[in-house]
Amino acid sequence: SSELTQDPAVSVALGQTVRITCQGDSLRSYYASWYQQKPGQAPVLVIYGKNNRPSGIPDRFSGSSSGNTASLTITGAQAEDEADYYCNSRDSSGNLWVFGGGTKLTVL
Amino acid sequence: EVQLVESGGGLVQPGGSLRLSCAASGFTVSSNYMSWVRQAPGKGLEWVSVIYSGGSTYYADSVKGRFTISRHNSKNTLYLQMNSLRAEDTAVYYCARISYYYDSSGYNDAFDIWGQGTMVTVSS
Numbered sequence: 750s751s752e753l754t755q756d757p758a759v760s761v762a763l764g765q766t767v768r769i770t771c772q773g774d775s776l777r778s779y780y781a782s783w784y785q786q787k788p789g790q791a792p793v794l795v796i797y798g799k800n801n802r803p804s805g806i807p808d809r810f811s812g813s814s815s816g817n818t819a820s821l822t823i824t825g826a827q828a829e830d831e832a833d834y835y836c837n838s839r840d841s842s843g844n845l846w847v848f849g850g851g852t853k854l855t856v857l
Numbered sequence: 858e859v860q861l862v863e864s865g866g867g868l869v870q871p872g873g874s875l876r877l878s879c880a881a882s883g884f885t886v887s888s889n890y891m892s893w894v895r896q897a898p899g900k901g902l903e904w905v906s907v908i909y910s911g912g913s914t915y916y917a918d919s920v921k922g923r924f925t926i927s928r929h930n931s932k933n934t935l936y937l938q939m940n941s942l943r944a945e946d947t948a949v950y951y952c953a954r955i956s957y958y959y960d961s962s963g964y965n966d967a968f969d970i971w972g973q974g975t976m977v978t979v980s981s
Contacts, residue, residue, distance in 0.1 A: 798967070
């Protein structure tokens with residue numbers, strides 16, 4: 750099965766821009782989706798497809814992809830953006846899914 | 858309101874069985890791809906299983922042969938039957954809807970609706 754690799758932790762100053770990356774062979778075939786998870790809560794979808802945001806997700810969240818790497822960018826990070834972020838895609842077989850290990854975002 | 862509500866978690870001994878339920882409202886389970894995702898304490902998300910709208914099922918290698926995903930169409934409910942449970946199956950189990958669509962970039966899918974999770978503890 751495929752794997753998706755994320756940096757374990759990233760920090761950003763309040764109001765600055767941060768990019769969280771996700772690498773994996775399956776990303777050459779499938780777009781990643783991104784999930785935000787705060788302590789004690791279920792994950793919430795924040796980005797899917799090429800660069801789509803579900804209703805209610807602020808436009809400071811955006812996604813991009815190149816080769817085997819997908820990125821989630823937060824432009825003007827807010828204190829409430831401090832959370833764990835996970836990428837996800839189908840694996841190379843096409844019938845299984847895989848999550849990245851997660852990135853803990855700290856807003857300083 | 859579109860919503861998923863899990864139930865059935867609890868404490869079970871190693872080797873035991875448990876059945877989780879996920880009741881959906883606001884949409885039809887049988888018309889969607891539905892999935893289970895778990896999260897061990899302090900760890901990341903792990904995809905467990907999927908059932909397609911056509912009924913095909915797939916499993917992560919870690920649970921294949923022990924877990925069975927199913928649905929009851931008239932109850933609009935998703936299930937996960939877990940047998941031969943191990944300590945490493947201890948986790949919060951989430952059910953989730955996978956929405957898929959096609960656009961100019963091709964096929965896309967995402968886990969767009971999640972339940973609140975139910976805790977499963979495997980311990981003697």
